[in-house]
Amino acid sequence: MTSLVSAKEVGKRYVTVTGETIEAIRNVSLELHEGEVLAIVGPSGCGKSTLLRLMSGVEAPSEGSIERRQDNGFIVGFIFQDASLMRWRTVYDNIKLPLEVLGKEDNLKKIDELIQMVNLTGFERAYPIELSGGMQRRTAIARALVHEPNVLLMDEPLTGIDEITKEILETELSYIIRKLKVTAVLVTHDIGEAVFLGDRVLVMSARPGTVIYEVKVSLPSPREPAVRAQQQFADCCMAIRDRLNLLHPLRTREASNFDKTEIR
């Protein structure tokens, strides 16, 4: 299987505005295979987003190395946590942005195709402020795919929207990723979302984040909402919860002098 991204013993340290050095991730090694969806799950602040940014190539690691397959250029599509649309551009023009930057404006048909695929037909001339949270995410998804990237990087793309819209978007995203045969990396702190969308799930520890566990998800793709009721889905989620110490959090607290009288 061809690797699109190969990270070896990667570490990243930041210097904060107060001059403090923060070690975000430590000794992370991973392979991103062509055509797969790799989900990375972990607690808040464990360096998931840092890892994603290192994979994109815009930031360099402090230690270790990251190799990217460069045959036809390594083109990235990025979806951010809060959509991050340009408020001065319409839906159509927001989606068009990557084509303008890459000088591929002869491929405008792709915009209409994606608008249809993400169910935004009729909203092409709307501004982000006129859209619901879900519609803004759909626009961001279309923008990330319009230039046919090698890798789709998603940084908690469905955080902050209501549960109903989120489930609908998870299903749509799964369908779009499979239909377009995109290699993708999803960073999330939502275990269910990671298992629903991922072919493999990497579990990261708290900061400095490192990969502590890997789960292979063998459910059929694209995934239907009913997959959440399957035993394998539940098993994957439980295995991840176990590794993140979420099944017996009180037992852990007990071990660290937790006073039992508090829960009586």
Next chain:
Amino acid sequence: MRVSRHRVFAELKNRASAVSVFIAVVLLWQFVSANNIIPQFLLPPPSSVVAEFFRPGVDWPLHILTTLKEIIVGFFLGTLGGLALAVMVTESAFLRKTLLPYLIGIEALPKIAIAPLIYILLGFNDLARILMVILLVFFPIVLTTLTGLVDLDRNLVYLMKTLGAGEMMILYKVRLPNSMPQLFVGLRLGALGAIIGSVIAEFVSSNAGLGFLIINAQSTFKTSLAFAAFMILGVSSLALYGSIELAAFLAMPWFRKK
């Protein structure tokens, strides 16, 4: 561009209430002055003020054009200079560190106090008066635009970088459009500054202009002439401010939908 009937009606209603207030104030003013509640040499009635425009001896077109020229040229150059410096400071960390503290320091100074210095440096001429206007336009433009150029969604810059965009493209596609609301705030402040600057400059030294008329009216106790000049200045301010509002309305359809 489609504007709903409801919105047009609401806008007319707003304008109508502003006009009604104006008419009420003028009527009250006429009553107070005509009945000598306040002596006419202190508060001339509106009818005397309007009569000033038809009195021979005052070359109104010359005075109006002199002041308008200072305002428009100063406003244009101040805006252009302010924008250019804001962009340079945004793009250069060195300039940001070295110039920004001075910009903020100079902005805090009462620029009216600089007027005599400008005349000493440049002489008593049009250039000095226009420079005074430029000073009052330049700083609000620099500081407001700079905020818009720098204070943005970092993800957008990141997105552009992942697509291989350089600093110039980021400036053109992200920073400049993002700064437009702040730029228009600066333009509004600059417009008011331009009018104040031209009048102050003419107060200090001039032989024509509306500020010149006001200062002469003061020394000869022609209050109605001063009020007539105020009126022209007021209309000019409204026209300039209105033009900026219209430009903002047309340039930022996304902003008016807020």
